[in-house]
Amino acid sequence: MNGSLLLRDARLLDPVTGEYTEGDLRCADGRIVEIGTGLTADDARTEELRGAFVLPGLVDAHVHVTASTADLGSLPASSPSYVTAHSARTMSRMLDRGFTTVRDASGADYGLADAQAEGLFRGPRLLFCGRALSQTGGHGDSRTRGANTSEDHPCCAGLGRVADGVDAVRAAARDELRKGAHHIKVMASGGVASPTDRIDSTQYSGEELRAIVEEAEAANRYVAAHAYTARAVNRALELGVRSIEHGNLIDDLSVELFLRHDAYLVPTLVTYWALKEEGREHGLPESSWRKVDEVLGAGMAALERAARGGVKLVYGSDLLGGMHRHQNHEFRLRGEVQSALEVIRSATSTAADLLNLTGEIGTLAPGAHADLVVVDRDPLEDVGVLAEPEKFRYVVQGGTVVSA
Incomplete structure (x- = not known):
């Protein structure tokens, strides 16, 4: 422009x-x-x-612009062109909500980023990671127990790719970096929307996580890790992960590690509120809906603990499907714990620092x-x-x- x-x-x-x-x-x-x-x-x-x-x-540092439904397991069976059309509409509406830059936390690729930059559709500047790296049976593995074939072919829509072992995760990270990823996303614990894992699990070995961090650092990029429990968060921070996504179950040691490693926390409170209220009508499977309670109540306490401890906090929403319209409600939720200025910083200057765009945005x-x-x-x-x-x-x- x-x-x-x-x-x-x-x-x-x-x-x-x-x-x-x-x-x-x-x-x-x-x-x-x-x-x-x-x-x-x-x-x-x-x-x-x-x-x-x-x-x-405004900056939203945790979005999934390709998540046209909360049934993430169905995305690989969707036509990529259909998902792209949904993504363009989703991004246009994000712009109307004041978000001029967003960081996609898995699903979007260089095609969407290039199309937005060239003005082929209206929407926020898009920083992408491509596919999130997941172990077999991890949060990025959308297969049900009875499915035995891989569904993460690069021609298909989807949020994750499965890679196991140090050599495989190095290759996967290098592949996403080859395609222009601004950061690498890794699933370091269980999650709500995945069918076969437990929220309280840790995922990937220390050797695998460290290898992914090494590849990102070699390319002057960084790793963002999906993690809920203190055990998963603390492990990821000690291994060099720069950005923790969610972090609903952190402890006091987590706060110390965030400060020691100069890392960022991206809470996503609004998505749990939305998933509980209306997730099922937007495609969230019943089994995933029942997992929401494990993290819903803890999110606000984690935010308060992190804010009190001086952790660098960044705005994120993580909404799926028809729930994207609640993107700005995160401001109200955070305002219950933080001052207005602190919340604004999380969506402007602090977000710019995380995205390595200090002085450019925010x-x-x-x-x-x-x-x-x-x-x-x-x-x-x-x-x-x-x-x-x-x-x-x-x-x-x-x-x-x-x-x-």
Whole structure:
């Protein structure tokens, strides 16, 4: 996008300091050019904001844009073109909710990322990992007990790929990196939506996990690990995993390890709320629905423990199928534990740090991508403002108003 835009009389939020600057903001060629007072730009679209609040475009660091249903095991049997059509619609709606960058936590590939970047469909910037790596019978293995053939052929839709043994996981990680993965996703514990594992299991040996981390680090990338229990989380952190997804059952040692290893936690509270409320009507199998309670209540306590301990927290939603529409409700859930500024940071500046895009997104500083959200009420007074995207005044991407 080559948007030129001038926002006048705005309150511009710096998420790092938590302070507003009153004045104008000018964008050109898709970037923020300057902040000041009395700015002019003859060729720019000009909007008089009259004191409205401007935030950096929001970041959701745990999405599954290809998850057109909560029955993840059915995806490999779906037509890839059908899943792509669903993904384009899902991403378009994410943009309307203010999310201008998303990190896909398995399922999306370079094709979707390239198509969005080329403007073939509207949606947030997409950082992908390709397929998540899973051991046989792990959280990324969607086969039921009676299925004996592999369903993770690369031509099929799906979220995971099965690889067992150090040599195999090295090859799988290298293959995803070959295809342009921004990070490697690994299943390091059991999960809700998988048919044959226990949530409290640890998955992959230490040697396998370390090999995956080595491959990511060799390519100047990092590993994100699905993990629930303290045992699984702590093990992953000690082996060099940079980003823990979910972490509902962490303990005090987990907090120490996050700080020691400069790692990030990406809670996804809204997905458990949504799965419990309406997961079955969106395709979640009964056996998976019964597993939700094991992590639902613990998520808020884990968030509180991590926030109190100073862990770097990043916004994530992890919603599936028709439940994607609840993406912004995570702001309300986190607001029950964290301050509004802390929640906003998790979806802006801290998220940018995790994604290795510091200074590029999550900030209103000159030089950053001109991705913005404009709201009429102060989100520092009530972060619930960000849970109501239908009331946003504008969403701006690349200096172009894309939703108003």
